[in-house]
Amino acid sequence: MFCARCHREYDAARFCPYDGAELHDAPQTTLFASRPTRRRGEILGDRYIICGYLGRGAMAKVYLAEDRQNLRPVAIKILEPAHAGAQRTRERFLREAQAAAMIGHPNIVRVFDVGQRSDGSPYLVMEYLFGESLGDWLRRERVMDAELAVPVLRHAANALGAAHRVGIIHRDVKPDNLFLVGQPGDPYAVKVLDFGLAKNTAQAGLTVTGFAVGTVEYMSPEQVVSDLHDQRTDIYALGIVMYRTFTGSLPFARIEDDTDILAQHLLVAPPPPSQVKPELDPRIESVILKAARKHPDNRYPTMDALVEDLDRLASDRPLLADAPLQLTDTYEPRGVFARRATTYFYKRLGMLPRSLQG
Template sequence: MAPPQWRRPSSRATLARRTEGDLAGDSDKAGAEAPADSSEAGAQAPADSRGAGGQAPADSRPSNPSAARRSAASLHEFRPSESQLTGTVLGGRYKVHGYLTRGATARVYLAEDLQDNASVAIKMLSSESIKEHELTPRMRREAEALRGIDHPNVIRVLDTGETQSGVPYLVLEALPGETLGDYLRRQGTPPFELALTLMRQAAQGLCAAHRAGVVHRDVKPDNFVLLGPIGEPYGLKLIDFGMAKLSTGAGSGTHSILGTVEYMAPEQILMEKVDARTDVYSLGVVMFRLFTGHLPFDTDAPADLLRHQLFSSVPPPSWLEDDLDRRLERMILTATRKNPDNRYPDMQLLLDDLDAMVGVSASEVSERPPPVAPDSYAPSTERGAEALGILAQKFGRYAQPSVAPPRSSAPAAAPEAGEAPDESRAQKP
């Protein structure tokens, strides 16, 4: 099996450097929702994108959820298609106007709240998914998680219900928009200042979730929806809490790996205990992609991707973007360390560094040498150790059994920030 290969893009754009102080577009601006595979509320996006559902800003949220819907987008801002549910009134209140989009397990419809004369998005399990017993509790868990979070960078659920045949659904405020994933696939990396603004808001939303005792477990570009004109966003919202872990102990009820492998921390892959540091890792991978235009591990082979996430250090982003601010690189590499004890202890500290980066605080971006050396993942459960041992055996000499190998023996281990990588092992296009 070949060692990891870091691929440079064929052309590398120079990042614009900040020349002013504070950035516009803080967390009082919010996004919408619906990733390609999470089936959130869709809206006015191209046919292959996933539209929007969102929430009112926290500081303007009335105590009455009905009043919160009055700020929703009007129906004419959406382009639903006909569906068998068109014309159906759910719960005696929500008239379905058409189908918006679908994900792996759910469909999203545009509806009108007849009581408040406002547009809403209905997220409903698909007919195929309703047969999978674990998905109904997952949707209920999503509603429970969202009800405990009040923040302008997190989607809010407005209501829940069931159809006459017992199919559960969520009612979300519908907002036009596209996902960050849609933006990246269409336009590539955003301007530097915009990227910083978006990542600050992403960290703020995740901080709010963690304060409410919720670990998202599926942080990725397709689970952030942008607010503003297509191609010109000014904010975002975190969406799709279907895989969330609540502090009450409510989990997925499954032994399947939950999440998206490209953004998953080692403890997720091994199905071990997750906490806020798991989301820190995933957001670090999102930041890597946002500022370089590439994922840290560029492979289409699922086995290789698992191997890299478990055993390979993330390469320095500056190898792809020569002019990337070394403070930002330090943040990304700290967030994506394999050992959770070597990452930021919580999302707030990552947010503090982002605030320092953009100049909204007088602090300096922190330097956090890893307290545990080498930076490798050691399983905390017998099941995790067994799984890692099996994977290490499969990966041969590029992994060690039971624990991830030291940096010196890891497959094509990434050099420390500022150190040139061994380009004899790198495949360039």
């Protein structure tokens, strides 16, 4: 049984125990909101019929569709024809399906099928999600209360931890890729989206030296200079997500262009979150700053360790985040390009490279 108001499903009931709405026998596309599209009625793979338009990203559009085999709604993500001819873009697009299949976690969006349209554009058939992204929430509400934010971030960390255990690094963790399932303002589950930039540590070929991947506002120091990175890269990004979620602000601001933000991620310690929001729980601040350390060895070693501290927030147990740092918290570039890039960013901020200090 399906509730059209909150989109929860139940084994047997007449009314939704949560909001009292009358239940339907099964989800139907007519119950879901979508916008008109010229592709309405188009059938993909002799199975999926497009019913409406849901939205778009940088390189793909997403449509509401019905699976004619089981009459259930799905979301279909179609790579735009302008990008479909680029081999690297196609690989990254299809990587989302590969990653979801490898991870198989309830807090990661499910991908049911892949295919290709007659014009050569690949598509992914995914579970339909009702709700909004954390990015949408923060643009509207600005700050999320700890009572809701801690469970949301815990679910996201659990999902990313599952990805890391099978060797997959997301590399683009940000509020817009964390989906809050449920009525806007009242989520009951979290889904991690868009593994298009994910890297499988057992494979090679999608990272190019000198080319940084990710979203500028959430990029780790090692991403900024195109150094090798691991699961702690996602931990840093989630730390920046936490910073914004609890304070309503990002730690680093654009001065002239995005280069200024990248330089600060690499070289400047973030302002204490309590400087932005004085009433913030000091224990939450400790968790945020631990995740967002410059040196990877000073961050949480795994998402499981971060989850452990998020759980400890509800008790008097000491936080892992409060342990003394073992290393000076500066990023040490490893590759030749990374060292050159670091020198450039020092100059960008008018700072003296460490090799020339004192």
